[in-house]
Amino acid sequence: MRIDRITMYRVCNPIKHPYTTSFGTQKAFNSLVVKMESEGFTGWGESAPWGCPAFSPYWDKGCFLLGKEFIVPKILHKEIGTPGELQKILEPIRGNEFAKGAFDVAFWDLWSRQQGITLKKAIGGTKEKAEIGYCFGVLKTFDELIAGIDRVTKMGYPRVKLKFCPTWECEMLDAVRSVYPRLTIHIDCNSAYTLQDLDMLKKLDKYDLAMIEQPLMHNDLIDHATLQKKIGTPICLDESICSLQDARQAIEIGACKFINIKYARVGGITPSLDIHALCGEKGIGCWMGGMGESSLGTTVVANLATLPYVNYPSDISPADKFYVENLGKPVLLTDQPGTYTLREKPGLDVEADKAVLDKYKQEEFSA
Numbered sequence: 001m002r003i004d005r006i007t008m009y010r011v012c013n014p015i016k017h018p019y020t021t022s023f024g025t026q027k028a029f030n031s032l033v034v035k036m037e038s039e040g041f042t043g044w045g046e047s048a049p050w051g052c053p054a055f056s057p058y059w060d061k062g063c064f065l066l067g068k069e070f071i072v073p074k075i076l077h078k079e080i081g082t083p084g085e086l087q088k089i090l091e092p093i094r095g096n097e098f099a100k101g102a103f104d105v106a107f108w109d110l111w112s113r114q115q116g117i118t119l120k121k122a123i124g125g126t127k128e129k130a131e132i133g134y135c136f137g138v139l140k141t142f143d144e145l146i147a148g149i150d151r152v153t154k155m156g157y158p159r160v161k162l163k164f165c166p167t168w169e170c171e172m173l174d175a176v177r178s179v180y181p182r183l184t185i186h187i188d189c190n191s192a193y194t195l196q197d198l199d200m201l202k203k204l205d206k207y208d209l210a211m212i213e214q215p216l217m218h219n220d221l222i223d224h225a226t227l228q229k230k231i232g233t234p235i236c237l238d239e240s241i242c243s244l245q246d247a248r249q250a251i252e253i254g255a256c257k258f259i260n261i262k263y264a265r266v267g268g269i270t271p272s273l274d275i276h277a278l279c280g281e282k283g284i285g286c287w288m289g290g291m292g293e294s295s296l297g298t299t300v301v302a303n304l305a306t307l308p309y310v311n312y313p314s315d316i317s318p319a320d321k322f323y324v325e326n327l328g329k330p331v332l333l334t335d336q337p338g339t340y341t342l343r344e345k346p347g348l349d350v351e352a353d354k355a356v357l358d359k360y361k362q363e364e365f366s367a
């Protein structure tokens with residue numbers, strides 16, 4: 001398949017309500033959107049590294065420039081047969097997984113459209129539906145959080161994830177557990193702690209959490225392995241896993257019992273499949289996460305969530321409720337809260353809405 005044309009967009013996509021985590025408060029999510037064309041077919045990819053290097057060392061402007069100066073010249077007008085071949089071509093570019101991820105997804109979309117198969121079939125998805133949980137950021141009061149949990153559990157969401165940081169900590173869990181003693185809950189610390197917080201982290205065992213997501217440094221494996229030996233609650237790594245090698249090493253030293261696989265953080269669909277397969281082989285739990293993508297990206301997450309070794313409800317932001325306007329159309333909707341049924345046409349079967357893209361794009365490059 002010869003890549004005839006590539007267009008990149010840097011987008012700042014405003015959300016309806018501010019979202020607060022241990023990183024601070026966001027009012028928009030920044031994405032790199034890639035349109036890849038070949039022999040009459042078009043593929044779309046999105047990666048949302050955000051507008052600042054907080055979750056990872058990457059940000060939208062850096063990804064856009066990297067794509068323009070290093071990725072596009074490597075693949076434009078080249079014959080690339082499979083998604084695996086694309087990864088080989090991108091291998092000499094170190095790191096920069098978020099930028100590579102947008103191109104990888106656009107290629108998978110293009111390739112599966114050309115094959116005439118759905119993305120789910122192309123990646124080996126086996127589950128009929130993607131099971132999803134609900135995530136709460138830091139809110140103003142515990143009452144507001146409990147009212148929110150009440151609403152989503154009654155709607156049918158199978159589990160709840162709570163952002164957790166020094167200003168929203170054990171008192172918050174006491175309040176939630178006093179009302180919901182048995183609900184499946186896990187917390188996400190987004191690297192807010194160190195081993196100096198061991199006493200507090202040990203106390204978390206009493207809350208019967210499904211897992212503690214990324215308690216320690218974003219690029220750490222060793223301290224997580226130390227912590228996992230001292231607490232009973234499973235650790236789930238998110239920020240620390242940027243590659244198959246990270247996953248292999250984390251599993252080998254016992255740094256986690258779950259991995260939250262985010263396709264953009266690991267460089268695309270191909271590396272996500274590799275990490276998923278490794279988790280299956282080693283008996284480590286896994287589920288899929290998102291970075292606040294539009295429905296272009298959430299549809300990718302939903303497809304990956306149908307893989308056979310996924311054993312916990314994934315994080316898929318309901319893009320229709322999250323954004324002021326959605327970049328992708330049609331919007332993938334929950335058929336009932338807690339599950340997505342995937343679309344049935346070839347490829348990702350979601351395209352960028354040109355009017356919305358034009359409205360929120362900050363930069364565009366075409367070659």
Ligand SMILES: [Mg+2]
Pocket residue numbers: 188190213214238239260
């Ligand atoms: Mg996380």
